[in-house]
Amino acid sequence: MKPRIFTRQQIEQVVDIPALIEAIEQGLILASQGKVSLAPISMLSFRSPPGETHIKSAYIAEDEHYVVKIASGFPNNPRMGLSASQGLMLIFSAQNGILETILLDEGYLTDLRTGIAGAICAKHFASQPICQIGIIGTGNQALMQLHCLRYVTSCRDVLVWGRNPQRLAQFATHPLLRDFNLRTTAELSELCQTSSLIVTTTSSQTPLLFAKDLKRGIHVTAVGADHPGKQEISVDALCKADGIFVDNLAQCLQYGDLAAGKEHLCLDKVQEIGLAIQTPWKRDPEAITIADLTGVAIEDVQIAKMIAHQLQAKIC
C-alpha cells in the first residue's frame, strides 16, 4: 500500500483551529497523565548556512498510529525567497509500522501547533477579558500566534514590538491581520504596561522581559526558546511570577526559558499545562503568570492525526 501524500496547499484547506485547540488540549492532558511515549528528541545542526533540524516522535498508548515529525529552521532562507521553516510529518500504523500518510507541510503544521499552544495558554491562563495583546517579535510565529488567538478571545487590540522598524511596519499592515487593530511601539515598557496578555515570539539569546516589566494580573506566553542558548524571559521575571506553566517539564528545564532559572526558582509553582487544564483553573486577578513553551511531540501527533483525518474525509 502506497502512503497518501498531501501538500501544504491541501493541508491549509482543511485547518479547523477550534477542533485543533481541543485535540491538542486533549494530547497535553494525556501526556501529563503519563499516557504518551515521547521518543528522545533528535537534532542536527548546520553551520554554513546556519540551520537546525529537530526530529520529534510520539505515541499515545494503545492508539492506532504514531507520528514522526521532522522540522527545520534555516534563518537565511527568507533572503532566497524561501520559508525559514521546513519539514514534514509522517503517520505510521502502530499495528505494523507501515507508513500511511505523508503530510508535506513544509514546517507549517509545526508553526500552527505552536500558535495553537499559545492560544491554549491565553484561553486558560490570561485574565479575562483581555484588554490588549502585546506581541514581541515580528516573524512568522508572531503572525501565527495572533491568527490562533482570534479563536480564544474577542480582543482585537494589539501592540507589537520589534527591533527592526521596517519589519515592524510591514507586520502592522499584514493583510492576514486586517481584523486586528494593530499598533506598533519601539518601547517594550509601553507594551508591558498596557497589555494584559503578552506573547514573546523571538529567537533571542538574551532576556527581553524582566521582573520590572511584569505588572500585576499579566500573563506572558514565551514561545521563542526551543533550543539550548535561547532565552526571552529573565530569571528575575520567572522568580516574580506566581505561577509558571510548561508544555513539558523535562524539556523546559533542559532548554526552555526555565533552563536558565531552574536553580533560582521554587519548582512548586511550576506545573505542566496538561495538568493545569484538567480542571478549570481559577485565576487570581492580581497574579502574574508565565507559560514556557518548547514544543512537544504530542502536539505534532494530535495535529497530524486530525489533519490526516480531515483530508481523508474530504477525499471520500
Added chain:
Amino acid sequence: MKPRIFTRQQIEQVVDIPALIEAIEQGLILASQGKVSLAPISMLSFRSPPGETHIKSAYIAEDEHYVVKIASGFPNNPRMGLSASQGLMLIFSAQNGILETILLDEGYLTDLRTGIAGAICAKHFASQPICQIGIIGTGNQALMQLHCLRYVTSCRDVLVWGRNPQRLAQFATHPLLRDFNLRTTAELSELCQTSSLIVTTTSSQTPLLFAKDLKRGIHVTAVGADHPGKQEISVDALCKADGIFVDNLAQCLQYGDLAAGKEHLCLDKVQEIGLAIQTPWKRDPEAITIADLTGVAIEDVQIAKMIAHQLQAKIC
C-alpha cells in the same frame, strides 16, 4: 518544489552493490575521522503487537544533503503477510532544509546496508580465501548477508544453522540463493568447526557463540544485536578474540554485543571499522576476529544518496 518520491520497486532496480560497498566504506572512514555529525538516535517501542521504530540521521560536514531514516521492526508482521521491516529514507538539502527526495524503501535499504556492512567486514577481516561461510539464522538478514557476500568472495559453500527446522529447510531452497551450495545443520559446533567466516543474524537475547566455538583463523560478523537486551556473542568469546571491529564504538558499547562484555574486555583490541580499513589490514592467519555491527546512520546517508543519484540519472 515537490520532493521526488520513489517506491521500493523503483529502488530495487538501481541497486549496484559494488558501488554501494565503496560508498559505505567511504562513509565509515569519514565517520571515524570525525567528519560526520550523527544525531542522537531516537526510538519508540510498542507492546501490543510488539514493535520498535529507530530514527537515525546524519550529515557529512560540508555535504550538500543530510538524511533522516526511519526504520521499524514488527516481528509479528510476517503472520499477516507483511514484511517485518518497514520504513523510509528522506534526503534534505543542507543548504535550506528543503525535502528533496523520499525513498519509500519499506525498510529494504536498511536491510541492504546491513548486508553491505557485513560484506565490508568479510572483505577486510576474513582469512582469504574463505573456505566455507557459516550463517546463523534464517531470517531476511541471513538472506541479505549472503546476497552481498557474493560481491566480496568467490566462496559459494554455505552451512546454515537455525532453530526452526521448517524455516531452515525453506531457507536452504530459497530461489534467490540458487548460486550457492547451501547445506543446513542443527549443530552450531559443526558450523563453527568447518567455516572460516561466520555471520550471526538472529535477534537472540542470549549468546549463541562462545569462546570454545572460535577456532584459530576464524572471523565472525555479528549483525543481530542492535537494541538493548540483544546479544549473540558471549563475553568469553569477545575476550578470546584477538581483534574486535565495531561500526561505531559508542553505539556498540551501549547496545551491541560489546555492551555485555565491555567491563571484561581490554578495549585496546577494539577498533572502528572506518579506522581499520583506511589502510590495508594485514591479517594474522591464526587470529580470531569479531565484527560487532549495530547499524550507523552514515550507512543510511551513503546508501540513500547513491540510490537517489542513480534513480535521478535513470529519469534524465
